[in-house]
Amino acid sequence: MKRTGILLLALALTATGCLEIPTQPDMKPPARESAPLVSVNPPPVKPEQVNDANARQSLDALRGELDRAANEPTTPAGRNP
Numbered sequence: 001m002k003r004t005g006i007l008l009l010a011l012a013l014t015a016t017g018c019l020e021i022p023t024q025p026d027m028k029p030p031a032r033e034s035a036p037l038v039s040v041n042p043p044p045v046k047p048e049q050v051n052d053a054n055a056r057q058s059l060d061a062l063r064g065e066l067d068r069a070a071n072e073p074t075t076p077a078g079r080n081p
Contacts, residue, residue, distance in 0.1 A: 041068060 050058045
């Protein structure tokens with residue numbers, strides 16, 4: 001009788017949300033979400049920096065600048081954020 005009473009009490013508490021019964025003993029808490037990483041734009045490529053030895057790297061950097069500029073949100077003229 002005592003066992004049945006405890007079982008009914010545990011069932012009632014579980015049904016109302018007052019008692020949680022773990023389904024898997026090795027459950028890990030959810031991982032914390034980290035803040036999104038903010039990308040820092042590299043400095044712009046200047047004409048005097050480009051030479052024969054680093055032409056390919058300069059071209060890649062310029063393409064990256066153009067891609068970032070194309071994807072940046074633009075603000076209307078005369079409005080400062």
